[in-house]
Amino acid sequence: MTAPDRVLPAALAYSTENCTIGRAMAILGERWTFVVLREVFNGVRRFDDMARHAGIPRQVLSNRLAMLVEEGILRKEPYRPSGERVRHEYRLTRKGFDLYPVLLAVSRWGDTYLADPEGPPVELEHRGCGARVGLRMSCDAGHDIDELREVATRPGPGVRLLE
Amino acid sequence: MTAPDRVLPAALAYSTENCTIGRAMAILGERWTFVVLREVFNGVRRFDDMARHAGIPRQVLSNRLAMLVEEGILRKEPYRPSGERVRHEYRLTRKGFDLYPVLLAVSRWGDTYLADPEGPPVELEHRGCGARVGLRMSCDAGHDIDELREVATRPGPGVRLLE
DNA sequence: CACCCTAGGTCTGGTTGACAGACTCAGCAA
DNA sequence: TTGCTGAGTCTGTCAACCAGACCTAGGGTG
Numbered sequence A, B: 001m002t003a004p005d006r007v008l009p010a011a012l013a014y015s016t017e018n019c020t021i022g023r024a025m026a027i028l029g030e031r032w033t034f035v036v037l038r039e040v041f042n043g044v045r046r047f048d049d050m051a052r053h054a055g056i057p058r059q060v061l062s063n064r065l066a067m068l069v070e071e072g073i074l075r076k077e078p079y080r081p082s083g084e085r086v087r088h089e090y091r092l093t094r095k096g097f098d099l100y101p102v103l104l105a106v107s108r109w110g111d112t113y114l115a116d117p118e119g120p121p122v123e124l125e126h127r128g129c130g131a132r133v134g135l136r137m138s139c140d141a142g143h144d145i146d147e148l149r150e151v152a153t154r155p156g157p158g159v160r161l162l163e
Numbered sequence C: 001c002a003c004c005c006t007a008g009g010t011c012t013g014g015t016t017g018a019c020a021g022a023c024t025c026a027g028c029a030a
Numbered sequence D: 001t002t003g004c005t006g007a008g009t010c011t012g013t014c015a016a017c018c019a020g021a022c023c024t025a026g027g028g029t030g
Helices: A019-028 A033-041 A047-054 A059-071 A100-112 B022-030 B034-041 B047-054 B056-072 B100-113
Strands: A076-080 A086-093 A123-124 A132-141 A151-155 B074-079 B087-092 B122-126 B133-139 B151-155
Touching: A019 A033, A019 A086, A019 B034, A019 B100, A033 A059, A033 A086, A033 B022, A047 A059, A059 A076, A059 A086, A059 A100, A086 B074, A086 B122, A100 A123, A100 A132, A100 B022, A100 B100, A100 B133, A100 B151, A123 A132, A132 B034, A132 B100, A151 B047, B034 B056, B034 B087, B047 B056, B056 B074, B100 B122, B122 B133
Parallel strands: none
Antiparallel strands: A076 A086, A123 B151, A132 B133, A151 B122, B074 B087
8 A cells, every 4th residue: 555656757748549459449349350350360251251250240240341351451362162152251461460369468468367267278389399389579689578668668759748 | 061070079069158268358359459459569558659669549448458367468667768657558467478379370360361462561580590380280199280170179177968 | 715627427318339130132942 | 953061251249348427445634
């Protein structure tokens, strides 16, 4: 029960309204967005497969896919299975692939804190080596970072002062 | 326009209903949850500071904080600034701190794809070294992983077969 | 004492989103 | 002609979001 420091860190002198987390979560922060993405990363690319496999309400899936296409995270591609008419599948764009670390981070956190007692239902392994896949913090200079204390916040090039 | 493989990967023979991503997103996947967490990670711990600083509707903030406390991600602690009455602040639990990689991943993705042209408003640097902080995929055996292709999905201990 | 200020909420009401279940529609197949 | 299948849309209900006003307890001020 000690008094906290009321001195706000430097970053907080700036508006967070333009902070990218808010924008990112406006896209990613809907109940099913990540579930859809997990399906696509797992190779499920078709509407009915997703709806059936992940148990997403069809209307919601429809909305989510349309939004993800509009945001440039998925693209809708026609293809023709031999002897059938043209169908469509959803595939990841580069922007979509780059969400993999987010998905992985969420997945590891969920496995740690939300899995049933017996353990997580699905695991990701390093192909060949067999060890579990995870994320490590590091800086662009290559140093590993183990402690949150080693991370500092600084204003970036797009900073905007509070009025 | 090639036909996709309709053979679902091994993981998909199992229900994803119990997959932890779904559960995690039921908690994290709401418009403001991460924005609240970002504030707390930045050292903003009090109701009014969050509401003012991040522009969150007070009712929503109230709900979000209550939910995060109930989920064991935040805890509410009383403290008394000298000469004032008792107040409350929200602090991260261990479970909450472990969300940092998720926050960092979202933040880096947002900085890359959603920032204003001039760049992200805030950056995270390695204290001392000054380089930007990011995440690297690696396996528990210590190998770096650069390609998504190196990651394979396997059933985990808590797997549950589809009926 | 009466009044004001502040932190930390609640209350109200309109708008949007989630969701289940039924319906549609095009093209192939029998 | 009828049926099947993939990929949706339509309808109606219920919950969540959100802005803006309101409330309340404790301490300070005149």
